[in-house]
Amino acid sequence: MSRLFIIALFAFLWITPETILAQTLADKVQEYKLDNGATVLLVERHASPTVAAYISFRVGGVNETSQERGVAHLLEHMLFKGTKTLGTKNYAVEKKLLQQIKTIGKEIDALKFRADTDPQRLQQLQESLAQVQAEHRKLVVKNEFSRIYGENGGVGYNAYTSKDATTYLINLPANKLELWAAIESDRLQNAVFREFYTERDVVHEERRRSYESSPDGMMYETLLATAYKVHPYRNPIIGWNSDIDSLDPDQIREFFDKYYTPVNMVITLVGDFESEATLEMVKRYFGKLKPGVPVPPVVDREPEQNGERRVTINFDAEPQLMIAYHKPTMPHRDDYAFDLLMQVLSEGRTSRFYQSLVVDKQLVTDVNVFGAPGSRYDNLMVVSLTPRNGRSSAEVEAAVYAELERFRSELLSPGELEVARNQILTSILRSLKGNSGLARMLSSYQTLGDWHYLVEYEDQLNSITPEDIMAVAKRYLQADNRTVVTLMREEQN
Amino acid sequence: MRYLFYLLVSLFIFGCSPNFLSSQERPDQLSFPPLDFSFPEVAEQQLQNGMKLYLKEDNELPLVELTVLVEGGSLYDSPDKTGLSQFFATTLSTGGSENLSPAELEAELEAMAAILTVSSSSYAYEIDLSLQRKDLERGIEILADLLRRPRFDAERMELVRNQMFEGIHRQNDNPGSIAGRILSEAVYQSHPFGAYPTVAGVAGFSREDLLEIHSRYFKPQNLWLAVSGDVHQGELVRLLEQQFGDWQSSESFLREMPLEPPAPQGRIYLVDKDIPQTTILMGHPGINKDNPDLYALQVANYILGGGGFNSRMMREVRSNRGLAYSVYSYFQVGRQLPELFIAKSETKSNSTVEVVSLMQQLINQMRDEPVTVAELDLAKKSLINSFVFAFSDSHSVVSRKVRLDYYDYPENYLEHYQQQIAAVSIADVQRVAQQYLHPDKLQIVLVGDSDRYIDAVSSLGLPVEKVDLSLE
Numbered sequence: 001m002s003r004l005f006i007i008a009l010f011a012f013l014w015i016t017p018e019t020i021l022a023q024t025l026a027d028k029v030q031e032y033k034l035d036n037g038a039t040v041l042l043v044e045r046h047a048s049p050t051v052a053a054y055i056s057f058r059v060g061g062v063n064e065t066s067q068e069r070g071v072a073h074l075l076e077h078m079l080f081k082g083t084k085t086l087g088t089k090n091y092a093v094e095k096k097l098l099q100q101i102k103t104i105g106k107e108i109d110a111l112k113f114r115a116d117t118d119p120q121r122l123q124q125l126q127e128s129l130a131q132v133q134a135e136h137r138k139l140v141v142k143n144e145f146s147r148i149y150g151e152n153g154g155v156g157y158n159a160y161t162s163k164d165a166t167t168y169l170i171n172l173p174a175n176k177l178e179l180w181a182a183i184e185s186d187r188l189q190n191a192v193f194r195e196f197y198t199e200r201d202v203v204h205e206e207r208r209r210s211y212e213s214s215p216d217g218m219m220y221e222t223l224l225a226t227a228y229k230v231h232p233y234r235n236p237i238i239g240w241n242s243d244i245d246s247l248d249p250d251q252i253r254e255f256f257d258k259y260y261t262p263v264n265m266v267i268t269l270v271g272d273f274e275s276e277a278t279l280e281m282v283k284r285y286f287g288k289l290k291p292g293v294p295v296p297p298v299v300d301r302e303p304e305q306n307g308e309r310r311v312t313i314n315f316d317a318e319p320q321l322m323i324a325y326h327k328p329t330m331p332h333r334d335d336y337a338f339d340l341l342m343q344v345l346s347e348g349r350t351s352r353f354y355q356s357l358v359v360d361k362q363l364v365t366d367v368n369v370f371g372a373p374g375s376r377y378d379n380l381m382v383v384s385l386t387p388r389n390g391r392s393s394a395e396v397e398a399a400v401y402a403e404l405e406r407f408r409s410e411l412l413s414p415g416e417l418e419v420a421r422n423q424i425l426t427s428i429l430r431s432l433k434g435n436s437g438l439a440r441m442l443s444s445y446q447t448l449g450d451w452h453y454l455v456e457y458e459d460q461l462n463s464i465t466p467e468d469i470m471a472v473a474k475r476y477l478q479a480d481n482r483t484v485v486t487l488m489r490e491e492q493n
Numbered sequence: 494m495r496y497l498f499y500l501l502v503s504l505f506i507f508g509c510s511p512n513f514l515s516s517q518e519r520p521d522q523l524s525f526p527p528l529d530f531s532f533p534e535v536a537e538q539q540l541q542n543g544m545k546l547y548l549k550e551d552n553e554l555p556l557v558e559l560t561v562l563v564e565g566g567s568l569y570d571s572p573d574k575t576g577l578s579q580f581f582a583t584t585l586s587t588g589g590s591e592n593l594s595p596a597e598l599e600a601e602l603e604a605m606a607a608i609l610t611v612s613s614s615s616y617a618y619e620i621d622l623s624l625q626r627k628d629l630e631r632g633i634e635i636l637a638d639l640l641r642r643p644r645f646d647a648e649r650m651e652l653v654r655n656q657m658f659e660g661i662h663r664q665n666d667n668p669g670s671i672a673g674r675i676l677s678e679a680v681y682q683s684h685p686f687g688a689y690p691t692v693a694g695v696a697g698f699s700r701e702d703l704l705e706i707h708s709r710y711f712k713p714q715n716l717w718l719a720v721s722g723d724v725h726q727g728e729l730v731r732l733l734e735q736q737f738g739d740w741q742s743s744e745s746f747l748r749e750m751p752l753e754p755p756a757p758q759g760r761i762y763l764v765d766k767d768i769p770q771t772t773i774l775m776g777h778p779g780i781n782k783d784n785p786d787l788y789a790l791q792v793a794n795y796i797l798g799g800g801g802f803n804s805r806m807m808r809e810v811r812s813n814r815g816l817a818y819s820v821y822s823y824f825q826v827g828r829q830l831p832e833l834f835i836a837k838s839e840t841k842s843n844s845t846v847e848v849v850s851l852m853q854q855l856i857n858q859m860r861d862e863p864v865t866v867a868e869l870d871l872a873k874k875s876l877i878n879s880f881v882f883a884f885s886d887s888h889s890v891v892s893r894k895v896r897l898d899y900y901d902y903p904e905n906y907l908e909h910y911q912q913q914i915a916a917v918s919i920a921d922v923q924r925v926a927q928q929y930l931h932p933d934k935l936q937i938v939l940v941g942d943s944d945r946y947i948d949a950v951s952s953l954g955l956p957v958e959k960v961d962l963s964l965e
Contacts, residue, residue: 047553048885049530080802085519142812146802148521151871153878157801173881175528182520201815208770209818209839215666316767317666349587349599359652365659388655389662419604426606426625429554434886 029442029451030275036291038262040282041442041451043270045435049174051271052435054443055184056167058266059259059295061237062374070203070239071247071255073161077199078252079168080159083190086144086183091192097136098194102249104129105197109246129197140194145183152176156436161237163374165447171436174272178281185285188260196249207238215317219384219487223322224373226311227380227483231302233373261292268443270435298377302326309483314490321393322485323400324380327371327476331449336460337472338381341407342369343420346383350419352403353383363391363399375448381476393486407473411466421461530881532908535894536726540733543714543742545898548729549721549891557629557722558888561620561640562899565710568615568685568750568830573697576690578613580653580698581706586611586620588649590635591642595649598635607632609639615686616828617899618710626723630732637736640711645703657695664689665962668766668839668940672774675762675960679936680778680833682754714742719895721888753778753830756934761950761957764940771845771941772837775852777934779834781827782902788913789921790824790929795872796864796922797855798822798836803871805855806836816840816848822856824929828900834930842945849937850953856935859926863919877911 032040060072084091108125111117149157149170159168172180211217221236228234238244267282305326328334346353346369353367366386371379387396431437445451536548567578586609589595602609605628610621620640624632665671674689681687720729756778780790791799798806798821810820820838836856840848884890897906937955939946950957 047551047887048533049528049881050885137813142808143802147871150800150803150875151521151878152525153875153881155879155882171882171885173528173530173878175525178523178525179520182523186520195812198813198815202811202818205770205816205840206818208768208841213668213768213770213772213839318663348603350596350603362652362655365656386659386663388659419606423603423606426556429556429625430623432554433556433888 030279031451032279034262034283034287036262036287036289037265038286038289039266039446040279041266041268041446042273042275042278043438043442044273044275045270045438046272048435049272050171050435051174051177051180051269051273052169052171052439053177053180053184054167054169054266054268054439056165056266056268056443056447057260058165058264058447059255060162060164060166060374061235062163062232062298062376063259063295064232064235068247068251068255069235069243070237071251072166073237073239074200074203074244074247075252075255076159076161076166076168077203078193078196079187079191079256080143080145081194081199082141082144082192083186084192085190086148086186087141087192087194089139089141094136094139094192094194097132097139098192098249100132101129101136101197104132106248109248113245133195133197136194145187148179148183152179163233163237164376165444167440167443167447169436169440177269177273177278181281181285185289188286188289191256193249193252196252200244200247203238203244204241207236207241207244210238211236215315215320215487218313218315219320219322219485220372222311222313223324223380223382223483223485226309226485227305227324227326228302231300231377232298233302233377233379259292259295262286262289263291263294266443266446268439268446270439270442302378305481305483307480311483311485313485313487315487316489317487318389319387319393319486319488321385321387321396321487323383323385323397324372324483325476325478325481327379327381327472329375329377329379331460333460333464333468334472334475336457337464337468338371338476339424339461340412340417340420340464341469341472342371342381343424344412344416345369345403347420347423352406353400356403357385357396357399361399362388363396364388397484401479404473404477407470407477410470412469414466417466417469424461528881530884533884533887533890535891537894538726538730540713540730540737542738542740543712544716544718544733544737545895546718546720546730546733547891547895547898548719548724548726549887549894550724550726551721551887552723555626555723557624557626557632557720557724559620559622559624559632559636560719560888560892560895561622561636562717562719562895563618563620563640563710564616564715564748565618565706566614566616569748570685570688572683572685572688573694574702575685575688575694576657577698577702577706578618579690580657580695581703582611582613582618583653583656584645584650584703585618585639585643585707587653588646589644590638591644592638593635593644595644595646598639601631601635605632609636629724633732633736637740640716641737641740643703643707645700647700650700650703654695654698657690658692661690661692661695665766668768668770668772669774671764671766671962672772672837672938672940675764675938675940676774676776676833676835676936679757679760679762679938680776682757684751684753686753686830686832712743712745713737713740714745717895717899719888719892721891750830756931757936759933759935759955760937761953761955762936762938762960763943763947763950763957764938764960764962765943766940768941770839770841771939771946772839773845773849773852773937773939774835774837775849775935775937776833776835777931777936779824779827779831780929781829781831782900784831786921786925786929787826788910789917789925791876792869792872792914792917793859793864793922793926793930794822794824795876796868797859797926800872800875803875805858806838806852809855810838810840810848810851814851816844816851820848820852842942845939845941845946846949846952849939849950853932853935853953856930856932860923860930860932863923866919869917869919869922873914873917876914880911883907 028043030042064071088094111122153173155171157170211221225234327338357364357367364385364387368384370382372382538546570577589598608623612619677687798804806820810817817838817840822836824834825832836852
């Protein structure tokens, strides 16, 4: 999640005094709690006959144990495979085949990486798996959710898994909103995880694409695994390869049954509908779900970093650099100070990093600063740099540290602070424009906490002084709290 | 027909327990009220000096968005100056104006939290400015100063040049961008569509080049302005007249569009990169927007690879076989000249040839066999029913309207779109597939660990060429 986004989550009600937008939106967002614990946020907007529909669960990669890393993400994939009625020609027959597939698949998984496995036995099992899979495929009606949404004009049918939450979304023509309620409530009650082992292969391809063949992905993954030693924020959402290899359908089912329940669920609808009738409809479809139990909080706490960490990655690409510092997450007061500090540091061409590193010293062609990897637990301020050809990482680093040092030794001017606030504010305004953007923001914020807490954000941010910003710089932007990752070709190393 | 089939199936399976699955429990059997939709109105006005203005007023948020299209673009870069239009666009946005130095301009815009970007595409320069309503008057003043009297500051110009050098230096970092470049070069050869900036070319760009582009293209009659947000037409016109009114039109230039070369015969390009997954990119020349078969091709491509999970490529390559995360195809519909038909995927090194040949088979199948009624029906319904999303954002409404006029789309293109899609038949789909999909002309680029599949690639029966990136 980008820093801007996190800020946006907190601040969308905090709008300049001359507008009444804050109040307007506060009036527009209607919050309800169903009897089973599900939270429903509704925003009526009649500018175009469309609706953005989001369902988020307060569970993501951070909630996995070491036996099941990657399960939240693979579950997200598996939830597109249909239900007992959608996606099948004959569920009763299918069920038996799914059982067989699972049995053989688990046996293969148990054997495939053992040194003493009889290769013939393994091959035999793989052949019989392929055979049952082929038989099963005859009973599958492919991608029916997608077909039904497609026929009805749905766009952006998708889902995403983050460290902290998992979200399912679709945009529909306004007259089709009930279709969403029918499909989504069906999938929460009757999901069938068909084609599991094929989808696991898809996830491997996704991992190769996003991390193993991408310099950016490779750096980011390495950065998290280095900066965190204990906290599960260290693990990639998609899982390490060995995690993906070992996941089985029972784990998916268990995770789903345990956490995809109303007490962990936020439904957000933004668009052209009438609230009262829509709430009734939501109750009709989702009200019958059993409440479930809340996702337990993560107990791991990252110990204080007691020395700089450095890693070099060999990759077939020109050099890149990432530098990260541990920092507290919301609603810690220091997090607001970081929002402003990061704005001054890197947003726009007048920002300190751009002026110093790109324009004056011409050490890098690009520099970005963002908060990562989540917002529920203490996170990182990450600086990502693209050095110019011929400039060494050491030169670039020295210039970065010199800029950071300025925050420790000089107070920010009131003018700079004011510009930073204005920029944050306006970027929030821009992000309110589309139905989908607003729904995403409300949904994410609500899964992280309670969106009413937003109201206090303006006061919090306004209360941050130049002294506060200097204090966080002194406290967190220190060498022994940082992790440095460089990526380069082997021969350049 | 399809619904009836499902009903029969469910009766067959659950014949003894009819309560378990009443027909009402299938979400696709719900019925819906008709959608209340009308085309949003866009105000149009031509200023005295020839500037064309389009406005979609929207008072929900205190913001104004402006997009200016200016005739010009990369298609008119001369062969020894490839990338000049990009150099121009970036230097225009960062190089200051007559009244404001680069630093002053940036400081003032950022103090207003305004965002200014300038980009160059094949046929146009585009300037985008996003502002708070209260800053509109000053914003337009700055915009006019920049468009009419750019400074092209020397230091900033060198900064842009260095950034372009760095871009060239890093052009082989990501497999996707390598594949895109090799494909364009293979199809277009020396045509501007296949040309990429070189160190020597970029080193030769001068300030005179920038001034010449400016004086040739930046004239009131070549400016198309799309505005949305919290502003009234009268106020906007007054501000524009104030800042641009005394800018008079001068002689127009004649645009000469370089002709594209004929489609080369099919060929495979192997590009070596030390990564565990191969990027597969294939393409050949396609169509432009004036082609009457545009609609049938959109339906055909939805079925082939454009319809996400509803497409054959996704079904066969990803969903049935687990060979890729992403696989798709599309027609880049050229605004004037025809552009490419493209298909793309990524798969682990060992399954490279399997995926290439699956994609080829699926393309061939579109030509060889009629699509099914269900496929046609789904593609058409999806394109028709999702059409309303083209109008869900007021700036996209007004900037689309400008583009349709700028590129000379037929009158009522949008109004007739749904009817045109509805009229497409199974025979149309097969006919256009045969006419516009040419498996024998596909340029297939494979970026990855080529030792792993170099032998298997020969089974595809096309000439194979190895590309050495270090020689570029």
